[in-house]
Amino acid sequence: MGPTDRASSSLQGKIAIVSGAGSGVGRAMAKMFADNGCNVVAVDVIPARVSGVVEEIVGGGKKASGMVLDLSVGGDVDKMIEGTLRSFGRIDILCNNAGIMDGARPVVDTPDDVWDRVMSVNLVAPFRASRRAIPSMIEHGGGVILNTASLAGVFGARAGAAYTVSKHGLIGLTKNIAASYGKDGIRCNAIVLGAVQTAIGVGSADPNPRGMENLNKTMATLPRVGDPAEVASVALFLVSQESRYLNGSCVVADAGWGAY
Ligand SMILES: NC(=O)c1ccc[n+]([C@@H]2O[C@H](COP(=O)([O-])OP(=O)(O)OC[C@H]3O[C@@H](n4cnc5c(N)ncnc54)[C@H](O)[C@@H]3O)[C@@H](O)[C@H]2O)c1
Incomplete structure (x- = not known):
């Protein structure tokens, strides 16, 4: 049995929430986790996206x-955890x-509404979801939390102020949860992404020229853009028992961008 088979066997029947699925x-993670035996709860704000990923997974058996x-919205974060607990009785993996x-x-160019929205989705939601899920995980003997961070959570010029602060905060949250609840069987790690080919930039407002000037300097050293499936296979390792010695780790998946 190789590491992938062992990862897969440790995930059979696990209840895994994936937000932004x-x-x-998130979509690649949801599919990868389900392909390896998880029962996935796919959460997203766009209804057609939720039905699309669920149909694809269920259609594949x-x-x-x-x-x-x-x-x-704080109440919706609580619903994500409470709804999952109501349906399945436990949460093994919170992504x-x-x-x-x-x-x-x-x-200077960040209005309150941008700051508040970015913080609420990128940082407050993971805090609030973890706060609600951890007691139940402990009750059931442990669990795994995986946070999707970014090189913007490690460096200062990979995004604007709100995103940079939110991802730095998410890395801090990851380490604090790991340090506080490791003894209770909770493992909390972050996957630190470089540039991945997704829809995240689509439809966003015109980028700020000063911010882009910074970002473009860093883009000059980007080795290549990643595919979501390449990230999902790292996530699979991090949520499986194969990574049981990792807690509070920030695993960089960036083709070496952060090495520059
Ligand atoms: N793509 C990259 O280059 C890159 C780099 C570093 C980090 N990341 C991180 O990876 C994660 C996934 O992003 P992605 O690149 O796959 O982007 P994406 O836009 O393709 O997917 C994000 C999903 O989150 C959903 N979402 C957004 N706001 C939401 C809300 N309020 N409630 C529920 N769902 C919501 C969106 O509808 C979307 O389906 C993010 O945390 C992002 O910051 C991405």
Whole structure:
């Protein structure tokens, strides 16, 4: 039995929430987790995306259900956890993946509504979901939390102010959860992404020129853009027992971009 088979066997029947499962990285994670035995709860704000990913997984003979929720709203984050507990009785894996960008706006050009929305989706929702899920995970002997972070959570010029702060915060949240609840059987890690081919930039406002000037300098060293499936296979390792010695880790998946 190789590592992939062992990862797969450790995931059979696990209840796995994936937020932002309707597109890009989350969609690839949801499919990869379901293909490896998880019963996936796919959460997204766009109804057609939720039905699309659930139909694809179930159509392939694997297990998934969906919830349409706006995770910028605290009550909806609670519904994600409570609804899953009501339906399945436990949560084995919580993948806080939903995220939005900020138009590369630096501080002076960041209005309150952009700051608040980016923080609420990228940072407050993972905090709130973890706060509600951890007691139940502990009650059931443990669990795994995986947060989707970014090189913008490690460096200062990969995005605007709100996104950069939200992802730095998410990495802090990851480490604090790991340190606080590792002894209770909770593992919390982050996957730190470089540039992945997804819909995240589509439809966003015109990027800020000052922010783009910074970003373009870093883009010059980008080795290549990743495919969501390449990220999902790292996520599979991180939610499986194959990574049982990892807790509070920030695993960089970026083709070496952060090495520059
Ligand atoms: N694509 C990249 O280059 C890149 C780089 C670094 C980090 N990331 C992170 O990866 C994660 C996934 O992003 P992606 O690139 O797959 O983008 P994406 O836009 O393709 O997918 C994100 C999904 O999250 C959903 N979502 C957005 N706001 C939501 C809300 N309020 N409630 C519920 N769902 C919501 C969207 O509808 C979408 O389906 C994000 O956290 C993002 O910050 C992406």
